[in-house]
Amino acid sequence: MSAARGAVPTGEERKPCVSSDCDPARLDLTPAEGYLLSRIDGATSIAQLRQIGGLPAGEMVTCVERWIAEGVLVVEGGGGQLGVTSQERPVAEVPLPTVDAALDLPVDTQEAVRDFLGRLGAPYHEVLGVDFSADVRTIKKAYFALSKKFHPDRYFRRELGAFQDPVERIWRRILEAYELLSDPATRAEVQKTGGGATGAAAEANPAVASPLQSARRMRARLTTLAGHRKMVGERRRKAKGFFESGMAAFRKDRWLEAAGSVRLAIAFDPQNEAYRAAFPDVQGRAHEERAKQVLKEADACYDLGDYREAFKFYEEATHYRPFDAELHHKAGRLAFRLGEDLRKAKEYASSACELEPESAIHHRTLGQIFAAAGLDANARRELQQALRLDPKDAEAKEALRAL
């Protein structure tokens, strides 16, 4: 079923592709979902995706539908609106409060808070204002000094206005930085990643992961996705190689080789229009070349008396030369002579008649085949037609009298 231009494909025939507005790195995918996403390339329909596997069929369709609804995928002619999937919320999304002398907070402290908000998303050691390799003593001193400024007890019952929330966030971040950096167990891990943001992990209820474990899992998923993108790039490169060698062969008139290469190029990069456009021409010539080869073989077999083999070759040749009347006739006649498959003989003979109705011989052969099959009315008609076209055809007269 092909979609008419302008109509929206429906159901399983739809061919989704990844939306350019969507960044797969921000999605939360299981390995199976990641595999499915890698298979979505705008040329594979949902029906085909089903067979690829990775997810049970029902789940796969639900997943794809969800991605379409969320705007992760688009379908030509239609698509879901862009939705928001679960993402990491950036750490420093606090709006900068304006300095207000009327608040119960010294102005220089307000400035300090504003300044600190800029550093909130920075790696932990920067948050504390220490060197990357600072020892625990230095870290603790920095923590003590900062806590005197930002600990909530300092602001007990004070009217902080717009600074209330930022101060709390700053304190939490300082505490997080101190705990992770001062504990030898977490220090190494945090230093590696820099601890720019805390990750959120969706887990089966209610087993939960620590922020570090979630960060690890997120990294693993991103690695898988990066791997997938790398693989897609490699396929495209391969496709290009095939196409180029195909074109080279084409220029050297090696049609069959060229057709094979271009076909591979299309398989590896189905979205490439250039490859598809080039193919019919290449294929046409390849067919012609093949036809010639096959006919040569057929004739050779015929001359040797190996009619059965000859017939097979003639049959193949008709695929490459579908409009060759003479060829069809030859095939039909040979089939008739072999006497094994009259139906086939009739088909080829009747094709020959259709392709070239003015040939008496074609009609005669067809008539003879009908007669052999016991279809006298048809036989008479064809033989009469043959005689009409060539009154001197003795064989046709003979056949007609025999009915």
Place this chain on the structure above:
Amino acid sequence: MSRVIGIDLGTTNSCVSIIENGQPSVIPNAGGYKTTPSMFAVTQDGKRLVGHLAKRQAITNSKHTIYAAKRLIGRRFDDGEVQRCIELSPYSIVRGQNDDPRIEVGGKVFTVTELSAVILKEMKRVAEEYLGEPVREAVITVPAYFNDAQRQCTKDAGRIAGLEVLRIVNEPTAAAMSYGFGKNVDEKIAVYDLGGGTFDISILELGDGVLEVLATAGDTFLGGEDFDRRIVNHLIETFQETEGIDLRTDTMALQRLKDAAEKAKCDLSQRETAEINLPFIASDANGPRHLSIELSRNSLEGLVHDVVQGTLKTVEQCVKDAGLEPGAIDQVILVGGQTRMPLVQQAVADYFGKRPHKGVNPDEVVAVGAAIQGEVLVNKDESMLLLDVTPLSLGIATFGGHFAKLIERNTTVPVRKSHIFTTTRDNQSAVKIRVLQGESEQAIENDLLGEFVLTGIRQAPKGEPEVEVAFDIDANGIVSVAARDLETSKEQSITVNATGTLDEGEIQQIIEDNELYEVAVK
């Protein structure tokens, strides 16, 4: 400048303090005593007595005189500790409608929170009489190892007593604050707090005007009262051997024995022997019987040796949690009356390899620390900042009865950690989360704080919905939970069933009821 008092609400004795002209002072009651027994009684004619007055008539009115209510606060009736109390207490403990323990005295049933409120009210009155003005704000201390329910109930008790509780502070931390007040030192401190009913050990670091708790541990059912009980049992057994009478059946005798045991215990801290004389303790066919037993310090130490060793095990774990060696501790501070016992002092000194600091009064230092913290909060005193920790890990029950920790013990408070939950069945519309505090891997062995039900989750295949649950421990060590549906940014409705605590309605009722009564003044 508002006046904030610091109250040490102890198992056996309570104390109140205030900062005057930058100096801490302990407020004496009308009788001149700096501590007040945490006791409440209702006499035969319905009069309510508290403090020394209650203690004085305890022997003759033991069934209606309540002491050590702190051992019951915030617990469930079925807790092992409550059952032990039922065995040992002369007053009657019954099951309340929230499955909490309640005490029947003078024909009325009181919640433990109410009883604690009576004591707090008395301490408030003592302060007001001394200062000549009303007092409305207080900082109240609790054992460091108290869980969320115990802290909530203590805070509620303060409210019923007519006080705004600015902060619930851990007792060892308060003691360290008192010690560090006005000192410019950089030290690692261990506070060994063995009071009447509870034991706490905290390791802290003091420096740059910041007091940071590194680790804390304890046992909320271990204290001086247990030492007394060992002595009482010894006396009963000795008497049984010599006279053939079991004094356990006689409540008045038991009360006399308890009193005498406590006195002997205290005497033996100064002297090598003590005589326990209780004439007419019992009678049988041959006439009245008298108890006269001599107790030596050695015998006493033999009786309680394992209890003291038990505390050292907890100390060891705490020091390890703090990431230190015993030798790294610069100062050891002893808190609580029971630390006056030479055996305890020696054991602690041996463990840390140094003599404990002698400059603090073990009965008063906690109240003073509470007053200091009040001053820091209310009067913008920048001299000291306290960074305390939560003593118990906070987590949830997971499939298979396991306990998953979300916030580790000894995490600095206030702290908030959020985690994302999802469903385990298709189209599951609600998720039940059971919040627990404790260290065991098995959920059943930890304290259940409450159950939270998140409803209104959208119908979706399992594993899809995302609900962020934020666990918050405030500076009092009290837990609260909020939930948010990440997909819609909607706040999820949660239902909390806190165990053992009173709800708002009940508290209001109690406040109203208590306005009708006034405790008798001497």
